[in-house]
Amino acid sequence: MIPSAFDYRRASSVEEALSLLQSTEDAKFVAGGHSLLPLMKMRFASPGMLIDIRSIQELQSIRRDGNRVVIGALCTHRHIANDETIVQALPALAEAAGRVGDLQVRNRGTIGGNLAHADPASDLPALALLYGATIHAEGPDGPEDYPVEEFFLGPMTTALRPTQLLRSVSFPVPDRGSEVYEKFAHPASGYAVVGVAAWVATDAGGIIQDIRVALNGVGYCAYRATSVEQALFGREATEELLEKASHLATEEVEVLEDVFASENYRRHVAAVFTRRAIRRALDKATR
Ligand SMILES: Cc1cc2nc3c(=O)[nH]c(=O)nc-3n(C[C@H](O)[C@H](O)[C@H](O)COP(=O)(O)OP(=O)(O)OC[C@H]3O[C@@H](n4cnc5c(N)ncnc54)[C@H](O)[C@@H]3O)c2cc1C
Numbered sequence: 001m002i003p004s005a006f007d008y009r010r011a012s013s014v015e016e017a018l019s020l021l022q023s024t025e026d027a028k029f030v031a032g033g034h035s036l037l038p039l040m041k042m043r044f045a046s047p048g049m050l051i052d053i054r055s056i057q058e059l060q061s062i063r064r065d066g067n068r069v070v071i072g073a074l075c076t077h078r079h080i081a082n083d084e085t086i087v088q089a090l091p092a093l094a095e096a097a098g099r100v101g102d103l104q105v106r107n108r109g110t111i112g113g114n115l116a117h118a119d120p121a122s123d124l125p126a127l128a129l130l131y132g133a134t135i136h137a138e139g140p141d142g143p144e145d146y147p148v149e150e151f152f153l154g155p156m157t158t159a160l161r162p163t164q165l166l167r168s169v170s171f172p173v174p175d176r177g178s179e180v181y182e183k184f185a186h187p188a189s190g191y192a193v194v195g196v197a198a199w200v201a202t203d204a205g206g207i208i209q210d211i212r213v214a215l216n217g218v219g220y221c222a223y224r225a226t227s228v229e230q231a232l233f234g235r236e237a238t239e240e241l242l243e244k245a246s247h248l249a250t251e252e253v254e255v256l257e258d259v260f261a262s263e264n265y266r267r268h269v270a271a272v273f274t275r276r277a278i279r280r281a282l283d284k285a286t287r
Helices: 012-022 036-041 075-082 084-087 091-097 103-108 112-117 125-133 225-234 239-246 262-285
Strands: 007-010 027-030 049-052 062-065 068-072 134-139 142-147 152-153 167-172 179-183 194-201 207-216
Touching: 012 027, 012 134, 012 167, 027 036, 036 134, 068 194, 068 262, 075 084, 075 091, 075 103, 075 112, 075 262, 084 091, 091 125, 091 194, 112 125, 112 167, 125 167, 125 179, 152 179, 167 239, 179 262, 194 225, 194 262, 207 225, 225 239, 225 262, 239 262
Parallel strands: 007 049, 027 049
Antiparallel strands: 062 068, 068 167, 134 142, 134 167, 179 194, 194 207
């Protein structure tokens, strides 16, 4: 439980953080430290230098920019859960951030760290997929944007290069429909055994005009359940159809199995929580 020795530097700007990163081969950024430090204590990671980015002011803001909300990488889960702009414009994101871990984790953990770390059981990757977010990075060659569909590559693996800093994430604000996040949380850590984000827009007759469903905790990384979306698109979501469609939630992935949940159990919970999320999104007042 004791990490290897490492140097520690604190950066006060993005430029300083990037230049420190280039100066050493095995340096790593630390934000909230709630994923990196446990890995270091177990010696699964042994960086030679930690570059603390926590005091970089420009990465700590949330702002509305036209039809998007731009969230700085260092915004904590608590900040996101309570920010009025996010509560109004991206309610499922606020809901998910408010359900991350416990109060201490929400006070320290950041959206940048959460997405860069890409733990399969983390909550925010599914929300980034649900809204179709863009991840904005900065590196020695300048800025680079990643559409979220190209960002998560596998367990704890993203498209972000080792030389890049995740600067912010921008979320388009849906102009119709309703969205929710449902989670079957691990009772000790709060991590998602299964997490389902759903966004649905219907016409006046209850026919589904648009639908997005994204899951975490189930596969090796967060994913869109396109089979569920296709089964419901253009149709009225009767209980019978919803029940049938929800069972397609694990159709496109290899389902995880671990000490918390067997493959079959996780598959079952994924179907139950998919149905629950879509039903609640449908029942919410539409925009
Ligand atoms: C007890 C416990 C319970 C938790 N429960 C949940 C939960 O229910 N749901 C959930 O989603 N999460 C959960 N977490 C994780 C937590 O929410 C943090 O979001 C997560 O640990 C990563 O954020 P961080 O700021 O702590 O990142 P750090 O630990 O500081 O960094 C994680 C990784 O990301 C890299 N990194 C960090 N910031 C940047 C950046 N701006 N640019 C590039 N790379 C960067 C680091 O180099 C490191 O590799 C839990 C953690 C703990 C300890």
